[in-house]
Amino acid sequence: MAVALDWINTMCYDFYGSWDTTATSEHATLHNPWSNISTSYGLQSWIAVGVPTVKVAMGMLLFGRTWRLNDRTSMAWGPWEKGGVFIYAKVVGFNRNNSSTMS
Structure with missing residues (x-):
């Protein structure tokens, strides 16, 4: 994908919300050492598979x-x-x- 795209917008929020009545947590966690549900984990995952950092845009709320x-x-x-x-x-x-x- 990185070859075909100028940049990749990532949605780094709405990890949790009213739609999930089984858990409560921050809806825009920057870093969570106990879970893979966080902005840092998501962005690092893109980079780990070879997407250049200059092409990854962090969507903020x-x-x-x-x-x-x-x-x-x-x-x-x-x-x-x-x-x-x-x-x-x-x-x-x-x-x-x-x-x-x-x-």
Whole structure:
């Protein structure tokens, strides 16, 4: 494929989401040492089979996924938006207004 294409766009997000009710995890994991579901694993897989790095484009998201938990006292809590998508500007505002941290 690398010979026939100028570049290869990779979708490096939506690894997990509301469509999968069996697991919860980050929807755009950059690196996950315990799984092959991550951006770094996917990109390294393309490179390992011979695709030149200059032809691999990493697709980044500019939104966050929202969720609703049954218990707000849980360690993870976030806003719910219809459709489950929180645009980037709202993510920044939510974090600023709620002194949010990531761990």
